[in-house]
Amino acid sequence: MTIGVFKETIGNKVGLVPVVVKKLIALGYDVLVEHKAGRNSFIANADFEEAGARISTRSDLFEKANILISYKALSDxxxxxxxxxxxxxxxxxxxIYTDITDKLKMQNIWAFSLDMIPRSSIAQSMDVLSSMSSIAGYKAVLRAADLLPRYLQMMITSAGSIKPAKVFVIGAGVAGLQAIATAKRLGAIVEAVDTRLETEDEVKSLGGKFLKVEGAKQATDQGYGSEQSQDYIDKQRQMMFDAISNSDIVICTATVRGNKAPVIITKKMVDNMRRGSVIIDLAADAGGNCEYSQNNKTIITPNYVQIVGDSNLSDAAAVDASTLFANNVFNFLKYITSSDLELRTDLEEDEIFKSSCITRQIKN
Incomplete structure (x- = not known):
């Protein structure tokens, strides 16, 4: 059984790293890695070869590999x-990309989407969303701190005192909690909001203040936020108007599985923010939590608020992101294959298998 690892055409990650290649070869796999696939993750061809992989052309991967791996989907x-x-x-x-399943189905392949793996205890080691969200939350605060024309921490100098910056985090999932922890370590005052009231203790344990509106629909069985009623959203917006207006940095992480991200920050809220404030929208590829947000773009409003739409901030830590992704892939492969490396089709009713498998091979 041969695994092929593509060089990403967009982004800096790579689907496998040498330490994981060694583990796969130990299980009996052959591994082909596209030439310079690890370049943007600071992994040389020689590193992959030392681990036992063979360097290959892109066309050879299509022709020779039984299993293909990429972080982002191939082009049409x-x-x-x-x-x-x-x-x-x-x-x-x-x-988000609603036509991708039909395109893959036409090729009569087995396609597994790791972002569809349910958030359960047994699936934790394969949970790509959590792996990448943790990095994104960390990098979101660092990106905002770099753009903000102020200190984050309190500074007392002979020339006077500087008040700490205020950071507001929307969504207290993996990305949000990492953002809260990072902002607190940098000395900021942190507030957060989430529809899942059970996250209040987690926010407080990291030193943040939890803002809440009563009447929220609680999390799904898989731990994702639920879609909220318009009445709740309106109350939430009213409560957050003051919080956002008084914040120097806003980190947006709120998503709803299977739906467009809720627009929580209106243009009116942004227009009321102080000049030089920064919004980082990690939900931008799902429509964004901010009305101004555009994915992969930085918008500067008339009152000089910078809004960064970036749902792939984990790319800013490509070395660690690649390692975590490769570990997720390894654990997933071990789960869906048998000891003789064949796909375990007996798992088709398994929650992890059926959630992640978006197309199946149909044998004539």
Whole structure:
């Protein structure tokens, strides 16, 4: 059984790292890695070869690999090169890119979308969203701190005292909690909000203040935020108007599985913020939590608020992000394959298998 690892055409990550390649080879796999696939993650071809992989061309991966791995999905043209029966593992985000499933299905392959793995205790080691969200929350605060024309911490000098910056975090999931922890370590005053009231203790344990509106629909069985009523959203906006107006940095992390991200920050709220304030919207690829947000773009409003729409901030820590992703892939492969490295189709009713498998091979 041969695994092929693509060089990403967008972003800095790589699907496998040498230490994981060694573990896969020990299980009996052959591993092909595209030439310079690890370059943006500071991994040389020689590092992969030392681990036992063979360096290959991109076309060879399509022709020789049984299992293909990429962090982001291939282009439409390259999807057409996939062979019937191949297994392709990536982050397809089928709730956002709604036509991707049909395109993959036409190739008669097994396609597994790691971002669809449910958040359960047994799936923790394969949970790509949590792995990447933790990095994104950390980097979001550092990015905002770099853009903010102020200190984050209190400074007392002979020339006078500087008050600490105020950071407001929307969503207290993995990314939000990491953002809260990072902002507190940098000396900021931190407030947070989440529809899941059970996150209040977690926010407080990290030193943040939890703001809440009563009447929220609670989390789904898999731990994701639920879609809220318009009445709740209106009350939440009113409560947050003052919080946002008084904040120097706002970190947006709120998403709803299978739906467009809720617009929580209106243009009116942004227009009321202080000049030089910064918003980092990690939900931008799902529409964004801020009305101004555009994915992969930085918007500067008339009152000089910078709004960064970036749902791939984990790319800013490509070395660690690649390692975590590779570990997720390794654990997932071990779960869905048998000891003889064949796909375990007996798992088709398993929660992890059926949630992540977005297309199945149909044998004639």
């Amino acid at each position: 043209d390259e999807i057409k090169l996939l062979r019937s029966g191949q297994i392709y593992i990536s982050n397809f985000k089928p709730f």
